[in-house]
Amino acid sequence: MKGKPSHAFSTKCYKSDIKPIWCPGCGDFGVLASITRALAILQVPPEEVAVVSGIGCSSRIPAYLNAYGFHGVHGRALPLATGLKLARPELTVLVAGGDGDGFAIGGNHFLHACRRNADITYIVMDNQVYGMTKGQASPTTEPDWDLSQLTPGGPGMNPFLPLLLALGSGANFLARASSSDPGGAADILVEAIRHPGFSFVQILSPCLTFQPEQRKWKKMVRPAPVKATTDPVRAAKRLMTDDNFFVGVLYQGERDPYEESSEEVTCKLDSLESEFQLPGLL
């Protein structure tokens, strides 16, 4: 099997023993599997991994992993993870959550994380719906999806293309994966985690409870026909014209990651304080 780990940490080492609250058939199970598998491929010790999330069905994932986790408030996982990564650069920091958490309430942090380019990996489990609150339209919901009472007749707006938004705001590693192929998704995650700087992976992860049509996704996803481009203009064109079902790494640029200050102490606090000292009396 591709990417099967043969080392010290098995995929099981990364699973906690808490039973997920997810509905039977929820795509998030596949995402969970892909993350544990990716970590096993990377052989990073569980205690050196931190997984940060917001609120949503998908955002419950940290507790299901054996790693340090933070289940924060709705929409703020990216800044929390940014603070963690800049304070503790040696950790492997993942952020995982939903399309509502990331592109509705959390949209601003998404833009700015792409621009800032701190070395974290952002996994969005995109089911085009707010699952946790029982099925409302999210920013990636189709205009004619009419199953929510909040948007009778459907939201009536074109969905966001998250990968395009990320590209436009400066992200440097863009990939799409599918929860129906945890092995394939794991390989993509491995690349994303290895990528220096911010990496963004959209994982199509069906919500069969509120988006029963997504059952079909499994058959619709297929590998991207061409390799990842390093040209943002070409990437933009691809993202604006593809049908959202190509999986794989789609763009990988070379912008330098956000530079933390060195951890070296170059100055003692006392000498900084002396700035306020008065010179000797006249």
Place this chain on the structure above:
Amino acid sequence: MKGKPSHAFSTKCYKSDIKPIWCPGCGDFGVLASITRALAILQVPPEEVAVVSGIGCSSRIPAYLNAYGFHGVHGRALPLATGLKLARPELTVLVAGGDGDGFAIGGNHFLHACRRNADITYIVMDNQVYGMTKGQASPTTEPDWDLSQLTPGGPGMNPFLPLLLALGSGANFLARASSSDPGGAADILVEAIRHPGFSFVQILSPCLTFQPEQRKWKKMVRPAPVKATTDPVRAAKRLMTDDNFFVGVLYQGERDPYEESSEEVTCKLDSLESEFQLPGLL
């Protein structure tokens, strides 16, 4: 003179008698002039115009206009204007503010306003700095601008391209103008206001106090060499490769504007209430 009004409302009709707090030479004076001129061209009665803003030097603009105005809190002008427009569709609603207000704290609403496509015109007076708080880097500041103590050595990140972000989130009318040419800017604003749905105009508006180099902008701006495209892919390419000094309408798509519900009353409240009525007793 191009666009000179010859009708009932002169540009002066749209000016209030409050003296701006702006520094001498601030680009925002030019923007103010372009707005009054555009309104005079459009001959919309002052009481049917509403100008909404957030906080910043630029966001002070509503009070300098003779129109209904709302000087709200930092970063929330777009949703406030959206609510106003949807509640009162017959008004001409403008939003005006700065790059900090719009792309830092207000970034999420910017994305969602582009997607929602309500019929409002958003004018960002971009000076690549937080003027009001005495000069910190904004999301459009160059990476090496090192005049703020908050970002010693410069922010070190690529600036956002606001027009590209708007395109990526679904905006349908994109233009750039310069405060140094209020007449030209006015003509662009006229087109923007006439455009059905959300229109976004980035006006380069120097802050000579904290960005003295922007004095040069006047000489750097020039009309875009080609006409506005209607093809988003082509627009993306242009926006990703231009030097940010082309002015003019750069993209105009044809997506339908956000549809308010009709103002017609199709049902009386009583009959809606009857949903809760119990059927007669058995």
Place this chain on the structure above:
Amino acid sequence: MIQERLSITVAGSGGAGAVTVGNTLLEAAGLTGWYARLTRSSGPQIRGGEVAATVCLSSHPIQSEPTHCDLLLALDWKNISRFADEMVLNRHSMVISDPAQGAVPDSIRDSGAHYLAMPFKALAAQAGGARPNMIVLGVAAQLAGLSRKSVEQTLEKTFHGDRRFVTGMAGVDAGIAAALPVNGLDLPSAPTPSRAERWSITGNQAAALGALRAGVRFAAGYPITPATEVLEWLALALPKLGGEFVQAEDELAAVNQIIGASFGGVPAITATSGPGLALMMESIGLAVAAEVPIVVIDVMRGGPATGIPTKSEQSDLNIAIHGLPGDAPHLVMAPTSVNDCLDTTHWAVKLSEWLQVPAIVLSNQALGQTRMIDNKPAPREWATERKVPDQVDGAYQRYQLTPDSVSPMTLPGMPGGQYTAEGLEHDESGIPSVRARDHLHQLDKRRNKLAEFDYGDYWADVEGAGSTAIITWGATVGAARELLARSPEFDGGLRLIALRLLAPEQPGPMAKMLRGVKRILVVEQSHGAQFYRYLKSGYDLSVRMRSFCRPGPVPILAVEIATQLQQWDSS
């Protein structure tokens, strides 16, 4: 104590159909002339998790939680312990389960409840493939004395004519038959069918309706448990009434959208819960400073932080009253029952419009998500409309100082009324000002317009005339009301004071209500005694005062209040 009501809980894992049974019992009870109430409790799972539906039947309107469960029907025992805290079983209770689902858990066996085994699954199989929950429905109906016909009519509506109706009724009949020989339930007296108009409504729906009655024609919101249904009903109704609903990108947007709409002259509302309210506070402060009327409904859940989203508490009182930066007087009010969500919201809109100030309405999960069969309240009227001038003569001053401190407010479109609504401190015309005098004048104005308004009697309900007062608010009022109804025997008698208007304080009216009161028990569902402390800070209550506070998620019961009073008596 005479049995006045009957409480039936049906529990089972997700998909087993406990909720269908609960809904059917409620509707059938309504058809039979009972007052009824349905609450649901579920685990964190969205689907497939365990759920408990509790139906309470009574011949009188229901105010509060049942003190114990009369009948527990367990479709299975999976995760039943999740509900243990919320379900009081004692020797008056009867528990029925299918032995095929395993042994009765210890906690339930030890409760002293009378136990009965009934092979739901086998009975269902015999009844032509009905689902076991239909057996349970039949058993419950029979034991509660609900007619077969009322169940039939309800099921028919639910499944409109579909096959499930026929097999369902087969199951129900089998259940009825199985229950016939069972005795031991202490049935309340059957209801006297009444001609009063009844309705079946949740607090969240009632709040939405109250807003519409008050003239709200714009709403915006971001989904959040347990407030989403307020938004859902508004989204459904507003377009039909010529209004508008917007699903916002977040709460920051939602509150600003309604501020914009209201600035445009359209009364506007949003609904949220604690975390969303926190995000709205900065902009609610803007509405205070710029004097724009808006209403924010906070359907409270367990806190702090994400807390317990699906359960009830009254712990957002602090933030609702004190959560704005600066000195920012505004209205805070709270419905005292499911039905009262209607009128309190209606009133909130009317006051907010009149006073040009934001109103926060504190509902909670226990009110918002409980469905009641109750008397439909007669429509109320309040004559307070927004003060909009017919026309503008001369120089218009938006923030003019007036005798009642409310300034006429022009609306966009009105010639000569142009002004800029301002979140910076300003002078009377709205021009920003840093001068001490302008600041003081506007602060005085914003305080006085609220403090000097006469809110009338509706600000609080008083019941009884005893010398021991129970002061409480919100969902907790029901338990206190029940105590008053049941226990007039307390030494000196009881008096209930239920505040509907929480802020601003009403020292004069409160003093009147307290005449003859010797001691006060302050009852609330919070951990930090938020209400008690608020009363201490805002009123000069010169009698002995005690706090009884307890956090959620379990509702406060009349008996707990009684215990507190008894302890006080004996201490």
Place this chain on the structure above:
Amino acid sequence: MIQERLSITVAGSGGAGAVTVGNTLLEAAGLTGWYARLTRSSGPQIRGGEVAATVCLSSHPIQSEPTHCDLLLALDWKNISRFADEMVLNRHSMVISDPAQGAVPDSIRDSGAHYLAMPFKALAAQAGGARPNMIVLGVAAQLAGLSRKSVEQTLEKTFHGDRRFVTGMAGVDAGIAAALPVNGLDLPSAPTPSRAERWSITGNQAAALGALRAGVRFAAGYPITPATEVLEWLALALPKLGGEFVQAEDELAAVNQIIGASFGGVPAITATSGPGLALMMESIGLAVAAEVPIVVIDVMRGGPATGIPTKSEQSDLNIAIHGLPGDAPHLVMAPTSVNDCLDTTHWAVKLSEWLQVPAIVLSNQALGQTRMIDNKPAPREWATERKVPDQVDGAYQRYQLTPDSVSPMTLPGMPGGQYTAEGLEHDESGIPSVRARDHLHQLDKRRNKLAEFDYGDYWADVEGAGSTAIITWGATVGAARELLARSPEFDGGLRLIALRLLAPEQPGPMAKMLRGVKRILVVEQSHGAQFYRYLKSGYDLSVRMRSFCRPGPVPILAVEIATQLQQWDSS
């Protein structure tokens, strides 16, 4: 009353150089052994607006605002009325202006101040093209008794060796000469040069320094007046100390970034003002629930809403204490002087780390943006470090119930310590739970760890032993302190109680401090008596209590407090 200090205001339109004069006077005074203080007041303009710089000199450390202005030097009269509220002129005052700038405004003429005309501009022209503000500097130095040498040394530093130094000194000399014949200023006694270490620092800088002394090595923030300088100094210092500063996209991001850093084990801080604090509240609640230590400095300005960004007030007390949804105990503290910003912030970090809870530090514009020449406080030490286990044995429970209710906290990287920090209610291991028992246990824990901790004497300062107590906090402490120093004559004597720890309340220690007190005046700079009401709600103070509250932007003076007490005496 003996003149103990001297207050000099230099006013002029932007670009006229009033601030340069103020800064130079401050530094020169420092070189001469004076204690000094510089405040600035400006209009809304960013540049080119009018500005007033006020320097106060004293032979003793300065606690509070001057009661009046001894010397007003007006470079011009443009918009001087903007400062009218803030500048007390009376018959003890002297006003000097250049007649070429027009007539003295009525308000100033009517104040009774002694007036002197001096042709600044003409003198400057004569003095080889110096700017008029240099004339003013010379005049001020001469009248204040500051040596030419001290001015020269300061100007040399400012202009380091540049041409402006030479022409500047020519102007200064001309000013000194012009002032020689002037008499009429009531000079305070000259300072006794002291060997104590002095420094020149603002409250915002001191707060930043206090954080660093306490071990903060991560900060994030979004600029906002008047808090930005806290962030600026941190941004400058942190990289040199191996730490990190991030300019965030907004306040929602800033507070979450520091939560993330602190979760990683690095003590972290942010600074903001009212509007930004409001945006942070939801996530501060997260830090309460997940038990992550963070410190948030709120440099208060005038409220509500955008309010008066450049001026001071104490009106964020309500939101700081009560602004979180749910029951969310946390620390709120406030420095009592510019210097005390250092130690209070230091202490806040230490307590927050020990108690694993957010601390909100309420500074304000009057403390944060005032520059003082004062004694440098001796370093303080607090031994409270975060409880991090050396290693983990067996199953780690992040939210374990312990005797002091503080649970050991592992840090990422520590093997076996993996857990998920949780904003949902949870059990001891951190697994989400909706059970009443878990909720109660965790609520108790979060309350008790704060309520049962011994904060020692540092929680409040007490001065005097009189029977009339003044209870106050923050920037207002200075005025009360001054009153105590000046007016021991009040009947029964005065006692000052200055609270540094505002929440949680300390009923025991407070009762001790109040022994022998017969009445309490609660002094604060808010419109809504926020502090008074908070004291009433949280303490059982059995003596007579009165509120003296007044909003900003003008600081509260000792004399106002005295008047309040006198009125009380006579009522």
